[in-house]
Amino acid sequence: MSLDAALLIARSGLLHTQRALSNASDNVANAETAGYTRKRVVSEAVTAGEQGMGVRSLGPTRDVDNALLNELNKRRSAKAAAELREGVLALIDQAHGDPANAEGLGDLVSELRTGFIELRTDPAQVVKQQAVVLNAAQRVVERFNDLSETIGQARQDVHDDLVSNVAEVNATLREISVLKRGVMERTGLGAPSADIEDKLDLAVARLGEFLEVKPLRQNDGRLVLLGAGGITIPTPESGDVFSLQNSLLAPDKYYGGAGTIPPILMNGVDVTKQMVGGKIGEAISLRDQTLPRYQAELDVAAAELADRFRAEGLRLFSDSVGTVPDPNLPYAGSAQIGFADKIQVNPAVVSEVRLLRDGTETIGGGAPFTPNPVGGPAGFVTLIDRILNYSFGETTSAGASWGGFATSGLGPDGSLSSPFGSPRIIEDYVGLIAASQTADSAQAKTDLETAEQFTDGLEARFNRESRVDVDSELGSLIQLQNAYAANARVISTAQSMWSTLFDSVR
DSSP, X not given: OOHHHHHHHHHHHHHHHHHHXXXXXXXXXXXXXXXXXXXXXXXEEEEETTEEEEEEEEEEEEOOOHHXXXXXXXXXXXXXXXXXXXXXXXXXXXXXXXXXXXXXXXXXXXXXXXXXXXXXXXXXXXXXIIIIIIHHHHHHHHHHHHHHHHHHXXXXXXXXXXXHHHHHHHHHHHHXXXXXXXXXXXXXXXXXXXXXXXXXXXXXXXXXXXXXXXXXXXXXXXXXXEETTSOEEOOOSSSOSEEOOOOOOOTTOOSSTTOOSOOOEETTEEOGGGXXXXXXXXXXXXXXXXXXXXXXXXXXXXXXXXXXXXXXXXXXXXXXXXXXXXXTSOSTTXXXXXXXXXXXXXXXXXXXXXXXXXXXXXXXXXXXXXXXXXXXXXXXXXXHHHIIIIITSSBXXXXXXXXXXXXXXXXXXXXXXXXXXXXXXXXXXXXXXXXXXXXXHHHHHHHHHHHHHHXXXXXXXXXXXXXXXXXXXXXXXXXXXXXXXXXXXXXXXXXXXXXXXXXXXX
């Protein structure tokens, strides 16, 4: 090997080592930068014929397993959805009250029945009428009202957040478009694009929190985004891809068919049902299925409770104008919708508590009932017995079985169903509502913990494979410094040999 060749080889080694040292320093400096992945400066042997002529440095490349990254983004999307669901259902759980303190809806209805049992021992005692029965009825009403208000507000908040999330998705898609173009331009020029690819991956991950997407990367830098619901998502540099209007969500509002909840549009086309995964997919599920079912179950319970008292001669519960919905009608389109928010203790009973003993309604048919008139027997228990035996029982006073509680045909469009059977007794039904809805909250918490574990595990694996390990980089710096010194010694030796050669010729 000639001295010229030795100098060229050593010089190329020095240049490559300098670039590798600079790259390692950048890795260490950016170890805590969000989205930054470890870079490597790859070398390529340079030959002339069969003679080695040194090395050439290629542009920085990333150590990224795209399959692992896609799976991580999928898990992040599931985690974001689980966080939203857990947060919303925790509010409903809290509104049901503390079961340890007998604050649940089933507990309060049982307390009302116990109040009537106590009143029967002394029907004329006004204190029992007021403090025991009327106050218990008021607590039942307040629990219905609080739950209905919490559910309604949660549903409104979910839709409002959906509007905000859609706007954030549009902004992220515009960012992805600009970054994608930068990668394509760099790739076309043969220039390194690793730093832009890091930013692009970060933007795609942020998009995945709102909507589950699968990015398809191509060698020329192109990127295609496939939504989990089967749509290809455009990435324009200007304008909005998706749109969603604000709306006030009353209990009778719903999406689809004749519903008036606005759809999510993609370039003018309704894609609401294709918006799957992430916060947006979960928000749609909560808004259109979970929360409307919860509202319907409460409405059915409130309507049945009011009707079973009225049917035995006491209009204890009604809305503000004294109406008791007919629970035998289909839920969708009926006065039952939103009744849990409207139910109140009959003002006539509040102003004249003796009606809790005497009754408010004349009942005909096979088991007639006439209210105890003013000045009637103080020990009148006919109404109380009807309520205890029948309003809280399985059959009417006429001997017919109560029709059971609607567990299908629920929701404002009649498309929803409860996940439990239909009992005959009001206490059993309200107990099932509380148990089912609070169990959903507990399951959501468990699902979130599972999603966090999966995500954390993949995060740790991705960090090991693709993020910067400062200790490893520092070790690499030492090796590179040794390599630099070795190449420098070769150059120094060659220079010394040249000097000796020139001196011998003089």
